[in-house]
Amino acid sequence: MAISLIAAETNSKGQKMKIIENKIIVKGSTLVKRGFAHMQKHGVIMDVTNVEQAQIAEDAGAVAVMVLDKLPYDVRKAGGIARTASIKSIVEIMDAVSIPIMAKCRIGHLTEAKVLESTGVDMIDESEVLTPADDENHIWKWDFTTPFVNGAKNLGEALRRIEEGASMIRTKGEPGTGNVAEAVNHIKKINKEMRQIKSAYQDNDYQELIKLSREHKVSLELVKEVGKLGKLPVVNFAAGGITTPADASFLMNLGCDGVFVGSGIFKSDDPSERARSIVIATTYFNNIKEVMEAQKLVDEKKSLLGLDTKNLELKMQERGPSF
Amino acid sequence: MKDKIKIGILSIQGDIEENFNACKDALKQLNIEGEVTNVKDYNEILDLDGLIVPGGESTVISTLLSLNQANWKLLKERINEGLSVMGTCAGLILLSKRSYDKRIGETKQKLLEILDITVERNAFGRQHESFETELEIPLIGEKPFKGVFIRGPVIKETGKDVKTLAKYDNEIVAVQQNNIIGTSFHPELTEDSRLHVHFIKTILKNKEPKNIR
Numbered sequence: 001m002a003i004s005l006i007a008a009e010t011n012s013k014g015q016k017m018k019i020i021e022n023k024i025i026v027k028g029s030t031l032v033k034r035g036f037a038h039m040q041k042h043g044v045i046m047d048v049t050n051v052e053q054a055q056i057a058e059d060a061g062a063v064a065v066m067v068l069d070k071l072p073y074d075v076r077k078a079g080g081i082a083r084t085a086s087i088k089s090i091v092e093i094m095d096a097v098s099i100p101i102m103a104k105c106r107i108g109h110l111t112e113a114k115v116l117e118s119t120g121v122d123m124i125d126e127s128e129v130l131t132p133a134d135d136e137n138h139i140w141k142w143d144f145t146t147p148f149v150n151g152a153k154n155l156g157e158a159l160r161r162i163e164e165g166a167s168m169i170r171t172k173g174e175p176g177t178g179n180v181a182e183a184v185n186h187i188k189k190i191n192k193e194m195r196q197i198k199s200a201y202q203d204n205d206y207q208e209l210i211k212l213s214r215e216h217k218v219s220l221e222l223v224k225e226v227g228k229l230g231k232l233p234v235v236n237f238a239a240g241g242i243t244t245p246a247d248a249s250f251l252m253n254l255g256c257d258g259v260f261v262g263s264g265i266f267k268s269d270d271p272s273e274r275a276r277s278i279v280i281a282t283t284y285f286n287n288i289k290e291v292m293e294a295q296k297l298v299d300e301k302k303s304l305l306g307l308d309t310k311n312l313e314l315k316m317q318e319r320g321p322s323f
Numbered sequence: 324m325k326d327k328i329k330i331g332i333l334s335i336q337g338d339i340e341e342n343f344n345a346c347k348d349a350l351k352q353l354n355i356e357g358e359v360t361n362v363k364d365y366n367e368i369l370d371l372d373g374l375i376v377p378g379g380e381s382t383v384i385s386t387l388l389s390l391n392q393a394n395w396k397l398l399k400e401r402i403n404e405g406l407s408v409m410g411t412c413a414g415l416i417l418l419s420k421r422s423y424d425k426r427i428g429e430t431k432q433k434l435l436e437i438l439d440i441t442v443e444r445n446a447f448g449r450q451h452e453s454f455e456t457e458l459e460i461p462l463i464g465e466k467p468f469k470g471v472f473i474r475g476p477v478i479k480e481t482g483k484d485v486k487t488l489a490k491y492d493n494e495i496v497a498v499q500q501n502n503i504i505g506t507s508f509h510p511e512l513t514e515d516s517r518l519h520v521h522f523i524k525t526i527l528k529n530k531e532p533k534n535i536r
Contacts (some may be wrong), residue, residue: 002341002345002511002512002513002514003512004339021492023402023456023457024457025454025455025456026454026455026456027451027453027454028451029454029455031455031471031512032454032455032471032472032473034471035453035471035473035509035512036450036474037340037474038341038512039337039378039379039380039412039413039474039508040379041336041338041339041340041378041379042334042335042336042337042339042379043336043337043379043380057432058382059386060386061382061383061386061387062383063379063380063383064380083328083415084409084474094426094449095426095427095428096427096434098382098384098424098426098430098444098445099380099383099429100380100449100474101449110443117451119449120448121449121450121532122449122450122474123450123452129510145451146450146451147450170470191332226454279383279386279387280387280390283335283363283387284363285351287363321516
């Protein structure tokens with residue numbers, strides 16, 4: 001199986017068909033959307049706020065850039081309401097770099113997402129880093145031609161986002177803290193919950209699979225697919241608090257397909273070196289000698305000092321609809 | 324064939340596992356004993372019969388590959404000496420002699436410059452223009468092949484040794500130059516491994532006694 005097409009909505013409005021010379025051309029199909037995420041694998045997606053940062057990211061070897069108005073660390077410091085980035089910044093960055101451009105919209109904010117789709121961003125992140133706009137529902141992502149990535153702190157959240165049409169999952173972690181611990185907790189929790197499903201699937205324990213699907217509040221079909229594959233049916237990245245090459249390697253070793261780095265690079269005092277070193281450590285994650293060489297490129301005195309996740313005023317991972 | 328073949332997947336970035344599985348499938352279909360391995364270290368390239376440069380972001384793969392100039396040269400030499408290679412999408416760009424981005428124009432990207440073609444990157448536009456369609460590839464049979472184009476490139480010019488394998492809407496999207504195969508689309512994202520089968524056949528042809536170093 002090259003790519004899982006489970007839970008694909010058959011009447012998806014985001015899927016556009018046309019015929020050229022008797023051949024059907026399909027845009028926005030589940031295969032094309034999830035396929036895009038597969039191309040990001042083993043890569044580093046970097047948060048940027050302007051053209052200069054986007055170019056540093058591209059030169060360092062970022063697989064894509066995520067455009068924000070403020071980096072997550074600055075979102076915390078500024079307080080107030082965090083919204084999607086200015087269209088002007090997004091377009092300027094599109095004209096400056098050749099790698100894919102992603103941008104964040106507020107959870108549930110359908111119009112912000114539609115606007116981002118019109119600007120032509122390659123992927124939309126429905127993100128808890130911004131202030132949620134709907135306490136009840138996430139965006140129904142099947143209505144979009146552009147693929148979405150969503151955050152999750154456990155398997156149930158990940159699978160519910162996939163049912164809503166997300167083409168890629170990332171851990172939530174605790175953004176803007178420079179502390180990788182929450183991302184580690186989330187991926188370990190997801191891995192543990194997947195192992196439980198896999199073992200029930202292998203034992204052919206139908207009763208247990210039904211119980212698990214109720215526990216995670218998702219369809220049995222999707223739970224069975226996880227059991228069969230032993231992993232999520234879409235690409236799964238780590239995000240939240242990654243600051244050093246060693247952080248990236250650590251999360252890759254826990255089974256992530258790639259990493260997002262938010263504040264870790266451009267809130268440090270050595271962004272170019274740090275960006276490059278995190279790219280190297282992500283590719284060579286299981287080669288400790290390469291990771292050590294990458295770690296040599298950064299100076300700990302220049303790392304984002306960070307925040308203690310225990311005493312945060314704002315826990316971004318807790319925001320948004322609970323279902 | 325006297326011994327089993329060894330295919331490496333260049334494992335820097337991109338859809339490495341999907342190409343790995345497609346090669347395994349193709350070997351099984353051909354009923355050939357062979358090994359598929361993930362390659363990150365250049366020393367491992369030396370004893371390969373075939374190498375796949377997967378889909379992904381060509382700038383990333385090229386940036387990381389060219390960090391070590393000696394190794395970059397070594398890889399080029401091995402391919403010039405006859406190592407069979409297949410590049411899908413990003414891989415096609417990396418193998419090409421010339422490339423430019425449709426929106427940005429010339430980029431600083433380093434290329435291996437061994438496949439005599441000019442590639443236009445992101446030729447169909449951004450991700451919301453990405454698509455799947457049925458392609459005719461006579462070389463692998465009459466049944467149409469599902470072409471998955473993800474921010475795909477097209478081939479604008481081909482040198483004299485380059486054979487066109489497939490076209491889409493009058494643009495060239497798959498080519499072969501002796502031991503080198505390149506596609507704009509992602510055969511590894513479908514269940515159809517006919518192009519990977521063709522690649523293995525190319526390896527076998529290449530392994531015939533006259534080509535042994």
